[in-house]
Amino acid sequence: MLNPPLRHTLMLTDPAVLFENVSHAFGAQQVLQGVSLRIEQGEIVGLIGPNGAGKSTLLRSMVGIIRPDHGTVQVCGTDAVRNALEARRHIGYAPSETALYHQMTSEQLLAFAIAFHPSADHALGLSLLDKLGVPHAKRLGALSHGMKRKIMLVQAIACGGPVIVLDEPTEALDPEARRMVESELRSQAAAGRAVLFSSHDLTSVERLCHRAAFLRRGTIVRAGGAAELAAETGRLLHLEFRVPMDRDQLPVHAAWRWQGQATRWSLHHNDPVEKVLAVIAELPINGIRDGGGSLEEVFDALYGGDAA
């Protein structure tokens, strides 16, 4: 549950986080272009995109690490650009970088990280360290990358603010730790805290998030619930051929898109499956698998061209 002082600062109608037309450039490189996104209290939102899409930059604009060139960022009604210090009091932030002060122990780092937050919960932090199997008294320099990742997550949660912002939170975590973290984030969201995180782990995003937002070259190209996004993206079939196939041997339709090579191809389409099967029936097919409506399929559909 949110601590009383912060609970009182939040109006029920306020979004936890509001990005409006946020743009930022590093020199000549435009990293964010007119990003708008609203995250409600108690909502978990995942930011998805390939490397360089602008995910980390967007998260950094919330905590004053970068100042956006244009647009507004609000955290619990506070302008995070003009009043960065106040906005940061509402945010528990874990950067993607796990480099930490090597001479400190995990317990000392936790105490230092949350010392500036008015609603920090030190006891919660210690219990989460225990739960995730992080030794309290060991120096950070002697801990693995995964352990440091856990400490970063714990301090972000233990800060106690109404917004938790995590950059690549499940990177380097083993499956059990990942499940624990997901479960903890779910219960934090259930207590009214908003969670915004970036990730390349699409299955994790799908399991955890109420909504996902896809960033491409600094712009949000798609946002919504996993099922809704998959429905919008269309259907996908994975095909395995008996012999290697060239693109010009595959049937062409206006709304069809083939991806793959040799004997393995994927087909993005919007037609009824029966109609598609009737068209491809004459091809030397060894096997067909329905791609389903996963975020991975949405990702492939959105960024397939980028990879090519």
Added chain:
Amino acid sequence: MIAIARQYARGLIWLSLGYFIILEAALVAAIFYWPKFRDNTPALAKLVPFQSLQDLLTAVQQSGYWPYFAIQQWFKGCSLFGVAAIAFMGSGIIAREADQRTAEFLFSRPVSRRKVLRVRTAVLSFAVLWPVYVSSISAIWLSPAVDEALPWAATLWASTYMACFLLTLITATVLLSVISTHQMRAGIIIVGIILLSFAQYLIQGIDQWSLFATIDVWTFMRIGVGEYPWMASGCFLTASAAMFALAELLLKRRNW
């Protein structure tokens, strides 16, 4: 504020103690070497190749223990060891965060960059300056062992003047650290400036423009007779304030 101070001090405690021990050991050795030095000063003055160093020895020859002590403790000990200590401890005040990629973690906390810089600079200044005072005061008690006496007031005023000089170097290092991405770079620049300045002090004709001219034996001899160099101290403090203000401004604008 306490959390920032504690976190930063944790990395400085042993360095500061080490600096004090070196300063104190050099001072004790110098004090107990004094009787032998006093007897051989005329011969030593003839051996020294640089005019500026010959002048220092002439001052010792004429005025005795106070200029000798000033050279050993402040001109040599505090300035050279102090610069080394500042380079070791201060160059990383901000640059280390960039170097070790902890800047994003630190500056995403709800604490202003200005406060971080102020608290850390205060801790750094304390770590560099307390050994100057403690070792100088210890000399007041040690000097009777070689049949000499150091006046309390002059010793404290001289230490304060030295502290003003070192504070200028501290803020210069802080400024360099704020604009650097590598701790080593800031440290090397400040040590380089001091070495160049010392080399300049040894060249007659341009020696009066060296930083070391502001802390040479003549300055401390004036302090010894009650003439505190207020103007020079004011210049040190003004320069420190200006460099620190610039460092704050640059840190505020820096993206990570």
